[in-house]
Amino acid sequence: MTALQQLKLTVNGVNYEREVDPRLTLVDFLRHELQLTGTHVGCEHGVCGACTIIKDGQAVRSCLMLAAQADGASLQTVEGLRNAQSGELHPIQRAFIEEHGLQCGFCTPGFLMATLDLLERNPNPTDQEIKDALDGNLCRCTGYQSIIQSVRLAAAKTQGGKLAGAHGSA
Amino acid sequence: MKPAPFDYYAPETVDEAVSLLQRLEDDDVDAKILAGGQSLMPMLSLRMARPEALVDLGKIKTLDYIHEENGVIRIGAMTTKSAAEDSVLLQQKQPLLHAATQHIGHRQIRNQGTVGGSFAHADPAAEYGAIAQALAMEMVVVGPDGERVIPADEFYLSFLTTDIDCSEVLTEVRAPVMSEGTGWAFQEICRRQGDLALAGVAVTLKMAAGNCTDVVIAVFGVNAIAARLADAEQLVNGSAPGEALFAKAGETAAAALDEPITDVHATGEYRRSLIATLVRRCLAEAVAGAA
Ligand SMILES: Cc1cc2nc3c(=O)[nH]c(=O)nc-3n(C[C@H](O)[C@H](O)[C@H](O)COP(=O)(O)OP(=O)(O)OC[C@H]3O[C@@H](n4cnc5c(N)ncnc54)[C@H](O)[C@@H]3O)c2cc1C
Ligand code: FES
Ligand code: FES
Secondary structure, three states, X not given: OOOOEEEEEEEOOEEEEEEEOOOOEHHHHHHHHOOOOOOOOOOOOOOOOOOEEEEOOEEEEHHHOEHHHHOOOEEEOHHXXXXXXXXXXXXXXXXXXXXXXXXXXXXXXXXXXXXXXXXHHOOOOOHHHHHHHHOOOOOOOOOOHHHHHHHHHHXXXXXXXXXXXXXXXX | OOOOOOEEEOOXXXXXXXXXXXXXXXXXXXXXXXXXXXXXXXXXXOOOOOOOEEEEOOOXXXXXXXXXXXXXXXXXXXXXXXXXXXXXXXXXXXXXXXXXXXXXXXXXXXXXXXXXXXXXXOOOOOHHHHHXXXXXXXXXXXXXXXXXXXXXXXXXXXXXXEOOOOOOEEEEEEEEOOXXXXXXXXXXXXXXXXXXXXXXXXXXXXXXXXXXXXXXXXXXXXXXXXXXXXXXXXXXOOOOOOHHHHHHHHHHHHHHOOOOOOOOOOOXXXXXXXXXXXXXXXXXXXXXXXX
């Protein structure tokens, strides 16, 4: 067994310090070590987008990173979207419910986080910009149309308002 | 855990990384550099790569920049591809490199994957391979004996293989500012948006007295290394633009390809026909954009 790696990071505003095996992927760290199982694992080699989280303000695939690479980073997972005080769902989550942007829900955490990344950069995206931002996420249920509608509605809901989840987007 | 075990190092300077790489090489340890991990992580998870040690460059903060000096754009190897995509400097001064960046994978991949990693990985279907050839870019590597500047045509050696030595780190890539009046185009065909391309083409040219000049045609995805196609370039150079010329150039380009790759995604002959089409379209687009 190789030497354990010290890891200090913030997830949804909470600080963690752990020792990890260097070959532990970030998504396995989140799910197995921190029990944050909202982030899903589909393909485990970067093609489906189910494991998308926000790292230092940007959407990344957590299966394509080692936990060790997130040392010093601030992460946001789907668990951090809901408002911690009121318990209210994030406007992006409400938009996905209202526009039926999910069926089985397996892909949804990834789509929500990719949408957060998009709307942070571009609060009022065109349909083409929505498609470009979500082209790295696969959904085997919806046929995507309702997801695009959900993102449109999420953009409308968050126009002018603060987008970030309970702990900010970073 | 999916990857096989390895030792992990995260040096904080290029010098530290180089001496570490050299020490590992002297000790016969099979070491690999880890940049963004967007190509290496899948290879580790599938155990197609089983290095004994990983040297993560993520803690080296001096390799993240894009700036211009005397007509040369310098990009630090650890700059993310989304930083390149969002760079106004690149968009305005080297729009071909910028356009190619937007074709690489998905936003999540570009957020974590680095510019240097894409050059160093040397995937035959990597957009940057064609850009390196089309713009005659230069790669800067640092090793135990100091710095080397490698021109693009000596940098790529073969499938997934570059001239970077085991104890060297790619630190910077350099591209010229696009000169005034240049017309350019970048097009590729993928099975799905964001996939690696089946074939792609980059073109730059100028117009003088109604004729095309300085024509550069580079193709990627079809052979182990991206390449310029001299016969097609010569055909267009000095000629008046037109659909017939563009179609002829496409056929000439396609005919010049030596055994294009056949794999599960497409046959070599299909790739050849894609090149004919893409060269024709790119020439038309570049001429329309030239001043
Ligand atoms: C779903 C998906 C789609 C993709 N689509 C595309 C695409 O369309 N086009 C495309 O070009 N790529 C594509 N990629 C690959 C992606 O662009 C990678 O980011 C890139 O190839 C490697 O960059 P990286 O920083 O992630 O490097 P890593 O994966 O960390 O490293 C890749 C290789 O380069 C070496 N290396 C990295 N940096 C250095 C350095 N500074 N010095 C020396 N060696 C170094 C590593 O040792 C390793 O061998 C895709 C990847 C995925 C997962
Ligand atoms: S599980 Fe990470 S991209 Fe599929
Ligand atoms: S809702 Fe089932 S995969 Fe997307």
